[in-house]
Amino acid sequence: MPTLLGVYERPDQVAEVATRLRARGYTDLETYSPAPFAEVDDAVIEKPSRVRLYTLIGGLTGVVTGYAMTIWMANDWPIMLGGKPFSSIPPYTIIGFELTILFGGLMTALGLFLVGGIPSFGVDRAYSPRFSAEEFGVAVRCRDRDVSEVDALLRGHGAEEVTLVEA
Amino acid sequence: MTPPPPEGVAAMIRPAPVPPDSRINRDILSVMEGTSIGYWGLLGLAVFLVHVAGAIWIYQVYQGLGIAGYAHPVFWGAYIVTFVFWVGIAHAGTLISAILYLFRAKWRNAINRSAEAMTVFAVLTAAQFLGIHVGRIWKSYFILPYPNQRALWVNFKSPLLWDTFAISTYATISAVFLFIGMIPDLAIARDRAVGWRKLLYGILALGWQGKSAQWKAHQRTTLHLSGLATPLVLSVHSVVSWDFAMAIVPGWHATIFGPYFVAGAIFSGFAMVLTMMIPVRRIFGLEEYITDYHFENMSRFLLLTSIIVGYAYAAEYFMAWYSGVEAEQTAFWLRAFGPYWISTWIMIVCNVVFPQILWFKKVRTHVPTLFVLSVLVNVGMWFERYVIIITGLSREYDPAVWGVYTPSWFEMGIVTGSFAFFSMFFLIFLKLFPVIAIAEIKELAIHEKVHGHGGAH
Numbered sequence: 001m002p003t004l005l006g007v008y009e010r011p012d013q014v015a016e017v018a019t020r021l022r023a024r025g026y027t028d029l030e031t032y033s034p035a036p037f038a039e040v041d042d043a044v045i046e047k048p049s050r051v052r053l054y055t056l057i058g059g060l061t062g063v064v065t066g067y068a069m070t071i072w073m074a075n076d077w078p079i080m081l082g083g084k085p086f087s088s089i090p091p092y093t094i095i096g097f098e099l100t101i102l103f104g105g106l107m108t109a110l111g112l113f114l115v116g117g118i119p120s121f122g123v124d125r126a127y128s129p130r131f132s133a134e135e136f137g138v139a140v141r142c143r144d145r146d147v148s149e150v151d152a153l154l155r156g157h158g159a160e161e162v163t164l165v166e167a
Numbered sequence: 168m169t170p171p172p173p174e175g176v177a178a179m180i181r182p183a184p185v186p187p188d189s190r191i192n193r194d195i196l197s198v199m200e201g202t203s204i205g206y207w208g209l210l211g212l213a214v215f216l217v218h219v220a221g222a223i224w225i226y227q228v229y230q231g232l233g234i235a236g237y238a239h240p241v242f243w244g245a246y247i248v249t250f251v252f253w254v255g256i257a258h259a260g261t262l263i264s265a266i267l268y269l270f271r272a273k274w275r276n277a278i279n280r281s282a283e284a285m286t287v288f289a290v291l292t293a294a295q296f297l298g299i300h301v302g303r304i305w306k307s308y309f310i311l312p313y314p315n316q317r318a319l320w321v322n323f324k325s326p327l328l329w330d331t332f333a334i335s336t337y338a339t340i341s342a343v344f345l346f347i348g349m350i351p352d353l354a355i356a357r358d359r360a361v362g363w364r365k366l367l368y369g370i371l372a373l374g375w376q377g378k379s380a381q382w383k384a385h386q387r388t389t390l391h392l393s394g395l396a397t398p399l400v401l402s403v404h405s406v407v408s409w410d411f412a413m414a415i416v417p418g419w420h421a422t423i424f425g426p427y428f429v430a431g432a433i434f435s436g437f438a439m440v441l442t443m444m445i446p447v448r449r450i451f452g453l454e455e456y457i458t459d460y461h462f463e464n465m466s467r468f469l470l471l472t473s474i475i476v477g478y479a480y481a482a483e484y485f486m487a488w489y490s491g492v493e494a495e496q497t498a499f500w501l502r503a504f505g506p507y508w509i510s511t512w513i514m515i516v517c518n519v520v521f522p523q524i525l526w527f528k529k530v531r532t533h534v535p536t537l538f539v540l541s542v543l544v545n546v547g548m549w550f551e552r553y554v555i556i557i558t559g560l561s562r563e564y565d566p567a568v569w570g571v572y573t574p575s576w577f578e579m580g581i582v583t584g585s586f587a588f589f590s591m592f593f594l595i596f597l598k599l600f601p602v603i604a605i606a607e608i609k610e611l612a613i614h615e616k617v618h619g620h621g622g623a624h
Contacts, residue, residue, distance in 0.1 A: 010617050034189070035351075035610035036382040044379035049387035055395070073312060073320035081324055091324045094406065098332040101399045105340040108391045109347060113373075116384035118350075120374035127376045129358035132351075133189040134613060 001028075001141050003166040005126045006154030008136040011037035017138055017157035018043040026150060028141040030124065032131035040136070051111035058107025059100045066096030126165045139165065191612060192355055195603045198451045199356075202598060213591035220584020223577050224299060232302045234577045241560045241572035246300035249582045251552040252435070253293035253589070254334065254407050255428075258400055259436025260286025261341055264348065265396035268389065274464050276607040277457045280352075281447070282440050283345040284600070288592040289439070290338040292585050297334070299581060326409045333406040340399060344392050350375050351385070351606040367599075404432040411555065417498035418559035421486060427479035431551060434472035434518070437465050438544035443593060445538045447602065456603050459532045466531045469544065473522035476551075480515065494564050502558045506571050510550045511558070517547025 008014050014031055018040065021029055033040055070092040078086050113119065126139035138159075142150045147164070154162045227234050237244055260282040267275040301307050310331050312321045321328055354375035357368035375381060408428035411419040421427075441462065448457045487499040502511050521543055524530045531537070562569055574582075596602070 011613065012617060031379045033377045033379070033382060034355075035377075035606045035613060036386050037610070037613075038386075041379045041383040041386070045383055049383045051384050051387040052391065055391040059395075069312065070323040074323065077319060079322075081322060084324060088324055091329070094329045094402075095323055095332055097398075097402065098329075098336045101395045102336040102339060105343055105392055105395050108388050108395070109343050112347060112384045112388040116381040117378075118373040118375060118381065123374060123376050129188075131377055132355040132358045133192060134609065 001166075002144060002147055002164060003126055003139055003141045004147065004150050004154060004162060005165045006138045006140075006157075006159035006162045007130070008138065008157075008159055009134075010158075011040050011136060013158045014136045014138055015039040015043040017154060017159075020157065021138075021140060021150070021153060024149075024153065026140050026142055026146070026153075030126065030139045032127055032137035032139070034132055034134055034136070049111075050115050051108060054107045054111025054114075055104050058110075059104035061107070062099040062101070062103030063096050065103065066099035067092055069099075070095050135160075141166075188359070189609065191605060191609050192359065194453070194455070195601050195605050195608070196356060196359060198453070198602050199598050199600070206594065206598075210591065210594045213587040213594060216584050216587030217591055220581045220587070223580045223584070227299075227577065227581075228304055234575060236573050236575035236578060238570050238572050240563060240568050240570050241557060243300070243556050243560060244572055245553075245574040245578040245582055246296050248549065248552045248556055249585055250293050250296035250300070251407055251428075251556070252549045253289045253296070253585065254404060255432035255435040255548060255552075256439045256589075257286045257289035257293065257337070257341070257436065258404060258429070258432035259440045260284070260289075261337075261344070261396050261400040262433055262436065263440075264344060265393040265400060268393045269397060273611065274461055276604055276611065277461050278440060278444060278465070278603075279607070280345075280348065280600075280604045281444055281602050282436075283341065283348065284596050284602075285436075285439060285443060285589075285593065286341045287338070287345050288589050288596075290334065290341060291592070292589045294334055294338060295588070296585070297331075326406070326413045329406045330410055333403045337399060337403045340392070340396055344396060347385070347388055347392065348604060349600060351377065352601040352604060355605055356601060401429055404428040411559070416559045416563055417492070417494040418483075418487075418502065418555065418562075421483060423479055423482055423486070427476070427483075430472045430475035430479065431518075431548060434469060434476055435545060435548035437468045437472070438541040438548070441465055441469075441537055441541035442545060445534055445541070447597065451602075453603065456608060459534065462534060462537055463528075463531045466525050466537055466540075469522055469541075470525040473518060473525075473544075477519035480519065498559065498562050501562050502554060505558065505562065507554060507558045507561070510554045514547050514550040514554050517543045518551060521547075 006017065008017070011033065014033070015037070018029060018031060022043075029044065031040055031044055067089075071087045074086045074088075080086075124139065126137060128137070131137045138154065140150050140154070151162055235244055235246070260279075263275050263282045264279045267279075298304055298307055310321065310328065312323075323329075350371075350373060353368050353372040354377070357365065357372045360368050405425035405428065408424035412421060412424035414420065444457060445462070448454060484499055487495040490496075501507075521540060524536075524540070530540075557572055561572055
């Protein structure tokens with residue numbers, strides 16, 4: 001399927017054109033931004049990122065691991081230390097806390113990788129270094145007969161240029 | 168296929184013009200270009216000092232801890248002092264990147280990258296001292312809870328175990344934070360680099376393209392990592408302080424230690440960021456990105472934390488007096504007027520008296536003064552840890568076992584090497600990675616272009 005790429009200068013234009021395209025049924029689109037802009041990202045994907053689920057799972061795993069590990073180890077070979085109970089919750093809370101952060105953080109990073117689709121080999125055909133400068137790109141995959149309409153839509157929202165990156 | 172209209176085709180076959188690059192990219196990426204004699208000189212000196220320290224350490228492993236100046240009853244000396252010092256330095260980075268992120272303090276954008284890098288390098292430096300100060304390095308892995316043939320587990324009631332978990336978590340999370348924040352900038356560098364750098368950034372950028380899904384996940388990740396790192400940064404130095412506060416040594420056994428250490432850590436961390444970034448800004452001409460406004464904000468943090476630290480010094484004396492415990496009172500009397508009086512007064516003057524000049528805006532915006540002050544604060548904060556650890560241990564309950572410890576030349580060689588180790592990593596970082604978060608600066612610049620409002624962020 002052909003892919004059209006529109007190049008924009010401002011994030012609000014990108015947000016508008018993305019909303020418009022999706023309303024017209026062109027949902028196979030991708031934006032390339034030099035920096036994060038909530039309006040652009042929300043126009044393409046409405047739902048909050050699923051990364052938050054990874055953080056939650058990681059954090060919960062961490063806190064359970066922290067307490068379970070310390071309590072089990074202290075009871076596996078019980079040695080009386082300072083007259084304290086084998087399962088001393090206050091000091092083990094520190095381990096539970098640290099592992100919550102550690103597992104939560106690592107799972108968040110994993111979430112970024114899985115949700116954001118990285119690492120990936122190479123870059124899209126539509127991608128160009130100008131999108132890591134200060135311009136924005138909107139790449140739309142559409143059927144052959146829709147090329148002219150998409151072209152008009154992209155231009156209608158102030159695209160600096162529109163190119164056919166894939167025929 | 169239905170052919171598209173002719174004017175559309177004409178536009179499609181027009182060759183794409185050379186993409187205009189962003190000035191922000193050029194300005195910040197140019198820091199990584201070229202190396203001067205001065206750079207190689209500094210790096211060479213740092214590498215040399217690291218090797219000297221390494222040689223001393225090998226000699227120490229061979230000879231034993233006897234080459235350190237340990238004298239009964241002081242067996243925590245300059246190594247632990249320096250460990251606490253570097254852990255403290257490591258606090259500014261996460262504070263700037265996580266806490267100021269959550270508070271939406273936009274001025275952090277110019278300094279967060281370098282501060283995060285300093286955090287990682289400072290934790291690496293600090294972690295080494297845990298190995299250096301133990302007598303039998305080849306048994307140091309005993310601190311980890313791993314299944315072993317003795318079927319023994321570690322003692323999770325010991326503050327040293329908490330320390331192990333706190334430091335390793337902090338090192339991991341701050342490294343993850345640094346790397347994830349850097350991915351978009353690595354993509355910028357990848358798109359512009361040639362040769363081996365293209366390969367390096369191509370691998371490290373992980374195929375980042377700034378897609379919506381990527382930015383959305385990235386923003387969410389930054390938010391969550393900030394949320395996780397904020398309690399972490401406050402906990403790490405609290406846990407380090409419990410290494411002392413959980414013992415019954417006079418001068419250590421105080422509930423104030425957690426907040427006292429955290430404030431001191433932020434204080435010293437900001438001082439170190441100033442010490443490193445003032446020359447970097449000057450040498451690489453980054454005045455447009457790191458403005459006096461940023462330095463002024465950091466100096467406000469210095470002033471605030473200096474007052475907190477000063478309050479803690481006073482509160483310690485008050486508690487010693489008010490508790491009526493003779494050992495505490497003696498320890499604190501001897502802290503100021505005993506054998507270590509010089510260290511104590513250096514600490515008070517550098518950390519509490521000198522920073523008071525920051526009440527004046529003229530001083531906060533006078534960069535050379537700030538640089539000198541930041542160095543003095545670093546010195547003062549090293550002595551603070553020296554005072555806490557050494558005076559505490561050397562004057563415990565029984566005067567019959569009092570002693571005096573002086574660091575040996577071997578110890579000071581390794582301590583010097585730690586500064587070289589930190590500087591070495593920072594110098595290499597300057598030439599390999601973008602020292603300012605380009606994408607974040609660009610976010611502000613584009614935002615300003617669209618909405619057209621001026622003023623500093």
